[in-house]
Amino acid sequence: MKFVDEFRQRSQTESLARLIAEAATRDYTFMEVCGGHTSAIHRFGIPSLLPDRVRLLSGPGCPVCVTSADYIDRLIALASLRDVTVALFGDLMRVPGTLLSPAAAVAEGADLRVVLSAHEALQMARSDPRRKIVFSGVGFETTAPGTAVTVMQADSEGRDNFYVLSAHKLMPPAMEAILKDGTRIDGFICPGHVAVITGASAFDFIPERYGLACVVTGFEPADLLMSVLMLIRQVNSSSPSVETEYSRAVSREGNQRAQAYLTEVFEPCDVQWRGLGHIALSGLRLRDRYRRFDAGAAFTVSLPESIRASACICGEILRGVRTPPECALYASQCTPEHPEGACMVSEEGACNSWFKYRHDE
Amino acid sequence: MCLSLPARIISIEGDMGQVSVGGVIFQAGLQMVEGVRVGDYVLLHAGFAIEKMKEEEAMETLRLLKEMEDAINGSDGDEVC
Numbered sequence: 001m002k003f004v005d006e007f008r009q010r011s012q013t014e015s016l017a018r019l020i021a022e023a024a025t026r027d028y029t030f031m032e033v034c035g036g037h038t039s040a041i042h043r044f045g046i047p048s049l050l051p052d053r054v055r056l057l058s059g060p061g062c063p064v065c066v067t068s069a070d071y072i073d074r075l076i077a078l079a080s081l082r083d084v085t086v087a088l089f090g091d092l093m094r095v096p097g098t099l100l101s102p103a104a105a106v107a108e109g110a111d112l113r114v115v116l117s118a119h120e121a122l123q124m125a126r127s128d129p130r131r132k133i134v135f136s137g138v139g140f141e142t143t144a145p146g147t148a149v150t151v152m153q154a155d156s157e158g159r160d161n162f163y164v165l166s167a168h169k170l171m172p173p174a175m176e177a178i179l180k181d182g183t184r185i186d187g188f189i190c191p192g193h194v195a196v197i198t199g200a201s202a203f204d205f206i207p208e209r210y211g212l213a214c215v216v217t218g219f220e221p222a223d224l225l226m227s228v229l230m231l232i233r234q235v236n237s238s239s240p241s242v243e244t245e246y247s248r249a250v251s252r253e254g255n256q257r258a259q260a261y262l263t264e265v266f267e268p269c270d271v272q273w274r275g276l277g278h279i280a281l282s283g284l285r286l287r288d289r290y291r292r293f294d295a296g297a298a299f300t301v302s303l304p305e306s307i308r309a310s311a312c313i314c315g316e317i318l319r320g321v322r323t324p325p326e327c328a329l330y331a332s333q334c335t336p337e338h339p340e341g342a343c344m345v346s347e348e349g350a351c352n353s354w355f356k357y358r359h360d361e
Numbered sequence: 362m363c364l365s366l367p368a369r370i371i372s373i374e375g376d377m378g379q380v381s382v383g384g385v386i387f388q389a390g391l392q393m394v395e396g397v398r399v400g401d402y403v404l405l406h407a408g409f410a411i412e413k414m415k416e417e418e419a420m421e422t423l424r425l426l427k428e429m430e431d432a433i434n435g436s437d438g439d440e441v442c
């Protein structure tokens with residue numbers, strides 16, 4: 001596949017691994033904050049190519065993992081209303097809510113259907129004007145512009161049976177929250193696809209305010225290793241900055257069209273992250289002009305009380321404080337078939353990736 | 362869900378296009394990418410093309426990788442960087 005195979009050659013990974021081993025003169029901890037990176041790192045066995053002194057930690061970048069149980073409860077409650085269908089991304093189906101996951105709710109009669117895009121949800125609304133379609137808007141800066149475009153389309157065609165329940169979130173405020181919370185790292189493997197939209201400059205505050213190294217990174221083995229090397233060199237020369245390894249897709253200023261759609265439709269708001277708590281101005285809600293598409297305002301639902309106590313340590317894993325095998329439930333009570341926490345459900349969750357690719361270690 | 366893949370545009374109709382990801386065909390909203398044409402590669406994310414892939418930049422990164430590889434293989438034991 002073009003733009004993929006070229007970055008998967010074995011000779012590249014071998015030479016990069018050697019260069020990293022030579023450059024690593026002390027201990028380094030880098031955090032990847034994108035779920036796509038977490039999954040790629042484990043799938044390609046990147047940790048086994050790194051010297052022991054170089055440690056990679058997973059951060060809060062899997063949108064499924066940081067979606068609160070309350071949000072899942074709300075989707076299920078909406079889908080249980082008589083004339084409402086909830087359209088959601090497949091990754092969310094098995095995420096535990098307070099009492100049920102969406103998949104379990106379907107078995108009990110709730111109308112939740114998997115879609116591949118916001119556009120597909122709008123298409124459902126067009127083809128059945130009597131049903132109300134609620135699109136579950138989950139994801140970071142990469143996904144939110146697609147929701148925005150779709151809301152604008154619904155608006156221009158005067159649709160009155162299409163809604164969005166937004167759990168869209170912004171990545172840079174979460175990265176800052178983690179740093180303020182005291183997570184100690186030497187640098188970030190910055191999220192490549194978020195940066196496609198925001199531009200690499202969205203991370204400038206990290207070297208400026210926190211003195212940490214940053215490299216915006218692609219998703220193939222050569223990308224990941226190259227970025228680790230670039231991070232090590234930044235640390236060694238005490239010159240933290242934001243470099244872009246993933247320049248085939250990312251520019252300094254980002255995709256301005258996408259940014260324009262985002263700001264037209266959404267405004268930042270305070271939201272709750274599963275595991276990280278409340279982070280100021282890290283969520284996106286519909287602006288007043290588009291409020292009539294807000295499923296949260298359009299429907300009244302009652303939610304189960306949050307009573308669920310669990311030994312799941314997802315929160316600490318999302319902050320990079322602990323790793324999955326340190327969880328008492330990992331691989332015993334919690335497996336991809338019977339997930340206890342969201343990090344085990346999602347393909348991009350740290351627990352899921354560890355279980356699938358590193359369980360034998 | 363965070364997965365975004367390079368996809369080749371195979372047809373365009375208004376602001377929607379059909380794209381191929383290694384032979385598998387998807388629908389893609391093209392609203393976020395300006396002036397794309399059939400044959401161009403875009404990054405596909407949740408049903409939208411979120412950016413045009415930059416061929417020259419890809420070549421540049423590959424050239425850099427190749428240089429590193431040559432340096433390390435050609436000069437075993439010598440200083441490489």
Ligand code: SF4
Nearest residue numbers: 312314327334341351
């Ligand atoms: S292994 Fe399961 S229970 Fe433990 S932190 Fe991960 S998701 Fe939560």
